[in-house]
Amino acid sequence: SQQGEEDPQALSIQEGENATMNCSYKTSINNLQWYRQNSGRGLVHLILIRSNEREKHSGRLRVTLDTSKKSSSLLITASRAADTASYFCATDENDMRFGAGTRLTVKP
Amino acid sequence: DAGVIQSPRHEVTEMGQEVTLRCKPISGHDYLFWYRQTMMRGLELLIYFNNNVPIDDSGMPEDRFSAKMPNASFSTLKIQPSEPRDSAVYFCASSFGQRYNEQFFGPGTRLTVL
Numbered sequence: 001s002q003q004g005e006e007d008p009q010a011l012s013i014q015e016g017e018n019a020t021m022n023c024s025y026k027t028s029i030n031n032l033q034w035y036r037q038n039s040g041r042g043l044v045h046l047i048l049i050r051s052n053e054r055e056k057h058s059g060r061l062r063v064t065l066d067t068s069k070k071s072s073s074l075l076i077t078a079s080r081a082a083d084t085a086s087y088f089c090a091t092d093e094n095d096m097r098f099g100a101g102t103r104l105t106v107k108p
Numbered sequence: 109d110a111g112v113i114q115s116p117r118h119e120v121t122e123m124g125q126e127v128t129l130r131c132k133p134i135s136g137h138d139y140l141f142w143y144r145q146t147m148m149r150g151l152e153l154l155i156y157f158n159n160n161v162p163i164d165d166s167g168m169p170e171d172r173f174s175a176k177m178p179n180a181s182f183s184t185l186k187i188q189p190s191e192p193r194d195s196a197v198y199f200c201a202s203s204f205g206q207r208y209n210e211q212f213f214g215p216g217t218r219l220t221v222l
Contacts, residue, residue: 042112042214043213045210048209048210101150
């Protein structure tokens with residue numbers, strides 16, 4: 001199976017709600033990155049978190065990293081219709097190979 | 109900077125034809141990546157270069173695929189002969205400094221092989 005796996009595969013919420021998606025990996029990492037892909041477009045880098053960091057913020061985005069559980073979460077607060085996209089994680093553990101992503105739909 | 113530039117944006121060709129996809133990375137970036145994205149297989153890393161040298165081409169599906177980077181500002185991905193199963197969106201990305209730094213993606217080339 002692919003590493004850097006996102007969960008859930010799909011998520012549908014109402015505008016204004018928070019969205020949480022998760023990423024798991026298998027061994028050890030130096031950094032983990034989250035990307036967003038809008039339909040028909042290239043990926044856009046959101047956040048890079050290093051193994052010695054536990055949490056990072058960027059605007060409405062909050063990323064946490066739990067190295068003991070080998071997982072990361074991406075939280076989008078106060079979601080907007082424009083947040084509708086696929087979200088991917090990638091780590092140096094799996095040579096930055098991307099998982100299947102989480103498809104987020106934010107309904108207006 | 110204009111970002112990563114890919115051409116063409118759309119390509120429709122017939123089985124057996126040669127296809128050449130082009131990429132101009134962000135100026136100053138020393139890593140360049142080629143990806144392929146399909147519904148079935150997701151986003152796959154095909155090959156990446158560092159300072160114009162191919163480092164890992166283990167993702168290249170078969171000998172019909174080849175990639176070159178003759179200089180720091182240009183790369184090509186060639187498929188010869190093309191097959192319908194090559195239909196996909198091909199992305200080029202570039203990054204600076206380290207293999208695992210932030211990658212900047214181009215808009216992609218949507219390839220359809222009939």
